[in-house]
Amino acid sequence: MHVTLRQLNVFHAVARHRSFTRAAEELHLSQPAVSMQVKQLEENVGLPLFEHLGKKIYLTEAGTEIFRCSRAVAQQLAETEQTIAELRGVERGQLAVAVASTVNYFAPRLLAGFSQRYPGVHISLSVTNREGLLKNLEGNESDVVLMGQPPAEHELVAEPFMLNPLVVISPPDHPLTRARRIPLARLQQETFLLREPGSGTRVAMERFFSERGISIYTGMEMNTNEAIKQGVEAGLGLGIVSLHTVGLELEMKRLAVLNVEDFPIERQWYVVHRQGKRLSRVAQVFKDYVLNEATALHGDIRSPRP
Ligand code: PGA
Numbered sequence: 001m002h003v004t005l006r007q008l009n010v011f012h013a014v015a016r017h018r019s020f021t022r023a024a025e026e027l028h029l030s031q032p033a034v035s036m037q038v039k040q041l042e043e044n045v046g047l048p049l050f051e052h053l054g055k056k057i058y059l060t061e062a063g064t065e066i067f068r069c070s071r072a073v074a075q076q077l078a079e080t081e082q083t084i085a086e087l088r089g090v091e092r093g094q095l096a097v098a099v100a101s102t103v104n105y106f107a108p109r110l111l112a113g114f115s116q117r118y119p120g121v122h123i124s125l126s127v128t129n130r131e132g133l134l135k136n137l138e139g140n141e142s143d144v145v146l147m148g149q150p151p152a153e154h155e156l157v158a159e160p161f162m163l164n165p166l167v168v169i170s171p172p173d174h175p176l177t178r179a180r181r182i183p184l185a186r187l188q189q190e191t192f193l194l195r196e197p198g199s200g201t202r203v204a205m206e207r208f209f210s211e212r213g214i215s216i217y218t219g220m221e222m223n224t225n226e227a228i229k230q231g232v233e234a235g236l237g238l239g240i241v242s243l244h245t246v247g248l249e250l251e252m253k254r255l256a257v258l259n260v261e262d263f264p265i266e267r268q269w270y271v272v273h274r275q276g277k278r279l280s281r282v283a284q285v286f287k288d289y290v291l292n293e294a295t296a297l298h299g300d301i302r303s304p305r306p
Helices: 005-017 020-027 031-045 061-090 107-117 130-138 184-189 200-211 225-233 247-251 281-297
Strands: 050-053 056-059 094-100 122-128 144-147 156-170 191-195 217-222 239-242 265-274
Touching: 005 020, 005 031, 005 061, 020 031, 031 061, 056 061, 061 281, 094 107, 094 130, 094 281, 107 122, 107 281, 122 130, 130 144, 130 265, 144 281, 156 200, 156 225, 156 281, 191 200, 191 225, 191 239, 200 239, 200 265, 217 225, 225 239, 265 281
Parallel strands: 094 122, 094 144, 191 217
Antiparallel strands: 050 056, 144 265, 156 239, 156 265
């Protein structure tokens, strides 16, 4: 059947009104133009669609089938129009995103993809550690937050979107780089550089060792991943960081990931907002984008390999 949208549209109006005259009025067409479209449709279908009895017209069986189809098409078009109108609304929105300092290693790439799709959205990005993000959520300061799993007692909606493996890093010439399945207890002979209190990486690292009854010797405390990496490179100690933060250093062989028993610490990144928060259209679209497309767009950062 070579049915055109135009034919279906005209037929739909005639069928709804059971009148060629009223359909012509609604569509601002002449009556012969309406008859012509219906006639062409009947030729395409190969069966009459209307029966004329006296002054009244009725749908034939084929007409009833085509009416079902034209109604579905009209409905679908109306829904699509609605979605497009909403997307237009996204074109000029504002979006406040807050991310963990560790997330910031891939957040710009994620935002770049979103920005390309919705170039009119004005995005503000705030970067801080886990504690800062929990305060941010409490104060309802951002639309959406990307962070490690938030504590259950806060009234938050948190959905995981990407793996976040934590690994032990060392300088590339450290003797342990040649060892396989280093026992956890062996780490007690090393010094570890620590992230600041309030860092999610630090909380995860402390929980991991305490659950296994291991107490490690800690050296300097530093409040950024960059400082930890530089410190490890300079030989100040070992570090535990998200694999997302060391892609470049591993490639350039300025740092190494140690093969330690029970590592990596498997964590996940979550997209988070307050429970009951009315997300703006832009925020909702961004959240869906992160949940659905972070993996597709950045498959390389979903499950990086040590
Ligand atoms: P952070 O990362 O260590 O930069 O706070 C957040 C997290 O890992 O939860």
